[in-house]
Amino acid sequence: MAHSFQLKLTSNGTSPHLYRALVDGTLEAFIVLDEESATVHLADRDGNSSGGMRMSFPGGQLEVTSGISTNSSPLGLEDFKLLAAHLGTQWKKQGKAPTEIRKFFA
Numbered sequence: 001m002a003h004s005f006q007l008k009l010t011s012n013g014t015s016p017h018l019y020r021a022l023v024d025g026t027l028e029a030f031i032v033l034d035e036e037s038a039t040v041h042l043a044d045r046d047g048n049s050s051g052g053m054r055m056s057f058p059g060g061q062l063e064v065t066s067g068i069s070t071n072s073s074p075l076g077l078e079d080f081k082l083l084a085a086h087l088g089t090q091w092k093k094q095g096k097a098p099t100e101i102r103k104f105f106a
């Protein structure tokens with residue numbers, strides 16, 4: 001599980017919103033917050049869905065597809081859940097897509 005992460009909004013404008021995730025300072029991944037469907041899912045650096053994992057809100061339902069490609073994302077399931085949950089929480093709290101989230105765990 002991640003000891004630190006940073007999510008930074010890399011897209012401008014309306015939903016869906018693309019975020020660059022940096023986990024433990026070395027692991028890079030991309031996730032998308034889709035406000036219309038209230039979901040967070042894995043993506044490539046261009047914002048195209050890469051499949052594998054998706055979290056729905058408000059209930060935090062996690063969907064894992066059986067066809068996860070080993071090349072689709074360096075994120076493991078636990079790290080994805082952590083990032084998606086924090087992003088969803090801040091989105092609901094702020095009422096808009098946050099520009100950046102940083103978390104450090106001891």
